Amino acid sequence: MIELIQFPWSPFCIVQRRILDFSSVRFKLTNLPLTGDRSLIWKLTKERYYAVPVIRDGRNVVFETGEDSQVIAKYLDQKLALGLFPAAIEGEQFILWHYIENEIEGLTFKLNDAYYREFVARPDQLSYVRHKERKFGRGCLDAWHAQQKEMARQMEQRLLPFEEMLGHRPFLLGPQPRFVDFDLFGMLGNFLYSGHYQLPASRPQLRKWYRRLASARLSQFAT
Numbered sequence: 023m024i025e026l027i028q029f030p031w032s033p034f035c036i037v038q039r040r041i042l043d044f045s046s047v048r049f050k051l052t053n054l055p056l057t058g059d060r061s062l063i064w065k066l067t068k069e070r071y072y073a074v075p076v077i078r079d080g081r082n083v084v085f086e087t088g089e090d091s092q093v094i095a096k097y098l099d100q101k102l103a104l105g106l107f108p109a110a111i112e113g114e115q116f117i118l119w120h121y122i123e124n125e126i127e128g129l130t131f132k133l134n135d136a137y138y139r140e141f142v143a144r145p146d147q148l149s150y151v152r153h154k155e156r157k158f159g160r161g162c163l164d165a166w167h168a169q170q171k172e173m174a175r176q177m178e179q180r181l182l183p184f185e186e187m188l189g190h191r192p193f194l195l196g197p198q199p200r201f202v203d204f205d206l207f208g209m210l211g212n213f214l215y216s217g218h219y220q221l222p223a224s225r226p227q228l229r230k231w232y233r234r235l236a237s238a239r240l241s242q243f244a245t
């Protein structure tokens with residue numbers, strides 16, 4: 023059985039989780055301890071990777087090879103015949119997933135992290151704070167808490183192109199979901215994880231799309 027090793031709130035893990043749910047395949051979820059103990063992944067990947075998500079599928083252990091790679095999604099797409107990466111729209115998808123994973127994710131993870139105390143267990147908070155501060159500087163989590171309004175406003179602006187696209191079709195690139203739909207869904211799923219936010223009221227098409235994708239199944243579409 024396919025196993026997804028994850029943190030439940032991680033945007034990139036939500037992408038893969040929704041893809042697996044979409045496929046209706048049976049899969050197992052394994053949550054990593056937050057305490058900085060990545061030994062399960064380190065061992066599985068033969069000391070080549072320590073981030074999440076990672077997929078274990080029998081003897082195959084699948085993980086990203088670069089910031090831009092979509093190794094896991096492409097593996098699941100091929101194995102489960104999901105039609106997420108048609109060659110004819112590879113270029114459009116490439117441009118879009120950069121925007122999604124940089125311009126959108128760069129705000130959404132901070133908005134969620136502003137509430138880390140509510141979803142990271144107390145004993146794990148020290149390593150969480152240290153991990154964030156080593157990358158983003160001292161006091162970053164409190165600063166993100168203070169800057170929520172401004173960041174949410176920026177996010178709303180950056181979501182406008184998706185709102186415009188979804189005014190004309192049910193999914194970002196046409197009548198059925200492609201990889202970029204799941205990618206955006208993962209970033210927004212992370213944004214919504216703390217329970218403190220909603221998708222902006224000024225983005226009604228996006229809100230409808232989010233609900234549509236949350237329950238979409240492969241069997242509804244001819245790939």
Ligand SMILES: N[C@@H](CCC(=O)N[C@@H](CS)C(=O)NCC(=O)O)C(=O)O
Nearest residue numbers: 032033034072073074075086088089
């Ligand atoms: N581009 C990678 C990014 C993965 C990533 O940044 N994962 C985070 C969690 S959301 C992580 O595990 N970072 C390393 C760490 O926490 O030590 C992907 O798509 O999987």
